[in-house]
Amino acid sequence: MGHHLRTALVLLLLAGTATAFVVTEDLKLEPDPIAQPRIDPVFSPVCRCEHQTSRIAFKLRREDRLTLSIADDQGRLVRTILRDARFGPGNHEFGWDGRNDRGEVVSEGTYRPRVALAALGRSIEFPRRIVVDTTPPEIAVTGVSRRVISPDGDGRSDSTMIRYRADEPVQALLLVNGRQEAKTRLRAEGAVLWSPRGRPRGLYNLTLSALDQAGNRGRPTASIAATIRYITVTSEAIRARSGRRFSIRISTDARRYSWRLGRRRGSARSRTLNLRAPRQPGRYPFVVELFGRRDSSVVVVLRR
Structure with a gap:
């Protein structure tokens, strides 16, 4: 009798184990x-930008x-979006605007x-x-390659490079006279560049501002004057004295430019142009030209 009872118990245990195994395997197969x-992993509910809400999407x-x-990082409930x-x-x-159930912006954190x-x-x-991040980034200019630019397409001083350093990874925004023109x-x-x-x-006037991953925008740097x-x-x-030689200083980075003094014309390479003044006293227009860009002055010829 005892032997048969033990056998029955063993069979029941095996049957229960098999059933549990089948249920477990079914759960594993259940999608x-x-x-x-x-x-969205990081956002700023106060940025007033496209990142002020965190997207939560699923199938x-x-x-x-x-x-x-x-819930916050301690597991405490802070907001119920759907009930x-x-x-x-x-x-x-769905979206979370970074506020708790009382409508207050939550603290920075995870x-x-x-x-x-x-x-x-x-x-x-x-x-x-x-991650909720509401702290604006900070950015500083560390160098400017040149402050006088000659963007005439000759490959010489056509652009300037503004180097920067920020306190976190940011998009550096270049503002020219207050308008954004480039970003990194x-x-x-x-x-x-x-x-x-x-x-x-x-x-x-060139300034840099910083935009972090959450959408927070930092204060712009001090203005850089570029010409x-x-x-x-x-x-x-x-x-100049009539018939005498005189000099005119030209500011350019071009290899060659053209000039005109009265009816006389020519071209030159030097930044200091040496010419002979007309013999007739008077006022003579002087014009320099480079790729369609001009500047002018007046040569006043005096008697000797």
Whole structure:
């Protein structure tokens, strides 16, 4: 009798183990009820930009009632985004604005999104965390390659390079007279190139600002004065004695330029142009030209 009882117990245990194994294997084969999660990893709820909301998106395999919530790094609930809301199978996208249930912006830190499925009786915490970052980045200019630019396309002084360093990886934004003209990829230090080809000559104010991954924008740097110069006669009026030689200083980086004094014409390479004054006293227009860009002055010829 005892022998038969022990045999029956062993058979029952084996049957139970086999059943549990089958159930476990079925659970392993059961697809995850939520797939393809897509979560923005870092954002700033105060940036007033496209990054002021964190996207939480996923694919739901079966219809269910969802409760979507946000917990802090200690597991404490800070925000309920959805409560027992019914959704069908398919892709769904939600957003968290970085505020708690009282409408206050949460503290900087790491947060955990999780979803509860009522029909399945399961709660799933997404592996990807959300970082709330509300601190603006800081950026400083560490060097400027040149402050006088001649963007005439000859490959000489056509652009300037502004080097920078930031306190975190940022996009460096180049502002020219207050308007953004260039930006870099995310990095903590680097350089911004300004190539103002076709711009009129004159003085331009260059500043850098920084945009971090969360969307926070830092204060701009102090202004850098940059001058666009193609070719310039350094004096507005030049005095010379009739028939005598005189000099005119030309500011340019070009290898060659053309000049005109009254009816006389020529070309030169030197930054100091040596000419002979007309014999007839008077005022003579003097013009220099480079790639269609001109500057002019007046040569006043005096009697000997």
